[in-house]
Amino acid sequence: MAQDGKPTFVGSQQEVELAERVFDLMLMQGRFYSADAPIRQSLEQLTQFFYEQGLHADRQQLMALLDTALTRNSQVFYRDEQDGAVYFTTTKKGSYTPHVQARPTRMPQITGRHIAGAAAPRPPAAPTKKPEFIRRETVISPQVASSLSSAQAALPPIQETPVITIKDMPARVAVAAPPTPAKPKPAPQIVTPQGATINMSKSPAEIFAKHGDFFSELVRERLLADGRFVSFGDQWLLAEQLPTITKGELRQVREFIETSGGPETDETLCINIFNKSPDADPIFRFALNYHLAAEKRVFEFVGTARQNLWWITGTASPRILRAPLKPAEIGQDLKYLEDEPPVTRLPNNRWVHVLTFYEWENGILPYSNEAKLLLPPPYLKEQKVAELRFEAPQFETSAYVELHYPAGNRGGWIEGLAEILAVFVSGAKLIIARVPDKPDTFSITYEPTPVEERTVLLYDARRQRFVFQPLPLNYQVDEAFLLERGRYGGLKDVRRLDESSRRKGDAVIIFAFEKVGTKVTREDKTVYRARLEDLLPIINIEKPFSKTSLLRFFSTHPHYQKDETEEGYYIYIPD
């Protein structure tokens, strides 16, 4: 038993980590149990729980990994099988030995009722009745799942591993009596300035894996304060090792980037300007990045942790197909994204996004909380933009895009997608994922469906009016966001709001109420009444709003009220 109260686990790093997680889970479920009361879980339920937490993409592989990890730690987890199902049992003290009984009986399942502290049921009288199926949610209680999910979210999903075959599985260990505990030695510990205690008995790699953020910040601050060190991103070098790059050479770099017409990698700059191999001379590569980063007025870093890309400060990259709206306007429009509910994981590492009219028209996607889980975070402090590549394999097209990071009072977005998004309409369900083996490259795909003609809203710029046009759609759509004539016929031949009104949330929402709502009389006043679901797509023509942000807006503007007579309806009371 380790000093922190946890048993010591054995196996590969992955197996130790898995066993620790399962033990933590079972501890939480049995937290009101006595120290030696059995806490039991089926392998099936454990697999389902960790699968839903996104620990592994393949459920079968995850089950095999769990079985191997827990079986290898038989000193902690007692394994048994019943009716073909595998169960693991442990106790809060970290070991379990089954009582010898005259005949096998079933161990009670862990249920929400048990967790609440109620007495365990008596074993059924013979003949043993088959237990009723228990809903998974009650086996791993929502409270436990909720409290664990935040901790799970912080942990990276386990990488794909080869399929474990039976011959790879270690032999099942016969149930042995728990090892006699030796008198525990006090574990080496340190305390953080915040008062947290860190157990230092594990390997440096394991300590780093668990407390890397704390130690990294501690060391980083110390190095930053010491003039003998210099850094670029997370790379560090001695200042005395740093080669000089002259003003003339920096001018050459600038001219090279300007001539190339788009951001360039440090690798290209090293080879083409300095005739140096970046791999053979990593100090020079570091020095180039360090000096370019120091010249903030001239060079702008637009790369990621995977590649160092440089562009000219204050210049729009011509590779990017620009949105009709200015960056400042888009950033303002999307500021609500920073107040959206957090997202802890992306199922299958895919970001599924329903396109809005605003996004379609501007050729952008929002840097939502889902997008943050998929796209690279800023590599340098105060980095504003990263250049990425998006591919649409179903159309055999691709585009350079700019990921604008949130800053100050602005939200973030991905700009330059007009060519790819042009083939879709508001309501299209897009699937965005990483392209394997291509750094900073992402794909936009769709789930194909049989072609169906739908009459949807478009804007005729020549006539300056909204029009409806039949289009053959062959991709999945979210019907709620499809601007179809049947729901939004009131927009036919309607002019857009003028430029200044389009920037105001209030004007856009009132416009939506007037076009999609119905006039009713409330307390002798004529008001507009509309369903939230019908308002959202039409509001999102001119100004992006999520359901959450729209409800927040309603709550701060008294002329919008919830219609208490019917769920989902809101009213607008004109002045």
Added chain:
Amino acid sequence: MPEQATVEQSDIEEMIRMLKEKNAPLPLETLVEAYIARLKERVTAATEAAENS
């Protein structure tokens, strides 16, 4: 009483030695892991000393 986590001058000297020996930039993670290894040695020695006293 557990020790406080501090970066000693000797830890910094060790990082300088590592960078000179490598003669290339090092990621922060490498420097931090080396620091953790040294800190662990110190804390373990201090714990044992306290136990024996």
